[in-house]
Amino acid sequence: MTLNNATTPPSAERDGAGSDELRVLVVCTANQCRSPMAEFLLRHRVQQLGLDWTVSSAGTLALPGHQMHPNTARLLRARGMVDPDWRTRRVDTHSLSGSDLVLTATREHRAAVVDTEPGLRDNVYTILQFADRVNAVRQAGIWDPLRDTSDKLLTALRRSEIPGNGQDLSDPVGRRYRPFKACARVLDHANDMIFGQSTQPTE
Template sequence: MIRVLFVCLGNICRSPMAEAVMRHKVKEAGLEHAVTVDSAGTGDWHIGKPPHAGTRNILDQNKVPYDGIRARQVTAMDADRFDYIIAMDTQNAKDISRIFGGQRAHVIRLLDLLVEETSKDVPDPYYTGNFELVYRLIDDACDRLLSKIRQDHQL
């Protein structure tokens, strides 16, 4: 099983949106037997909470289910449990590396997959309120990530 983890700050806006979008794309591709998706936050403020209302609204508008998604905090054990660890921004990537304590997990920023984007940080809609922009970036980047996974694992 190929395991993907999306990570943001609080695990209520960007990373659960990416988890839901990627799960939806994996299911549409018929790859649920091969790919599993999760999300986490670097902070512990929202543990156990569902996605932010703005995230739920944009997912509902795009008919992307998010059942069962609840905030959790990333742990050092995640370094070994996931094949793809995807940070929403540069600070998240630094925090993940600190949490992993030098373990050799490979962390990339989600927008590294969108070479045409000049900024490599997904804006945090918790502060900006722009859930539509974040959805567009995540949707496009998840298409690229799924293509990469298919190529990397010959699916």
């Protein structure tokens, strides 16, 4: 994968107790369109910021071992994000138990994750809900991605009374390339809300 990394802020300078490592799992249905797109775009952003976040993805009904949708691959390739070894995975108790935070494409996916791993309930959000809530705590000065730990973020989110965006991320599968670009724009905006910084995609 080709990524342009920004200078990594020293982790010792971040405020808050605990490790700054955060294991994020992004979930959709087949793990071919929305979740791999969100995985790569989020990973790119956190690497630019020098954050110690590990980002992966899986699908509630995924058939393991397949490549991502050609249009998703095309979009990511145009942005310089290439991983020829990437393959689909299915959501299971192992992938969930190894995650600190789960972001889902829809409310239905969120319910499926919580049914499978009830202990994660407080750390499972839809992508758009998560973006809204993080934006609120960030703008309130409670959490800053370059200053504060991910532990502090998760604690702030659990205490937050802001419901966040209730919308689902539309599935572009079965349509032409344009809906995939629209999906990426939604994810770009979500990342802007999370981190308070904008990037200009090439496509």
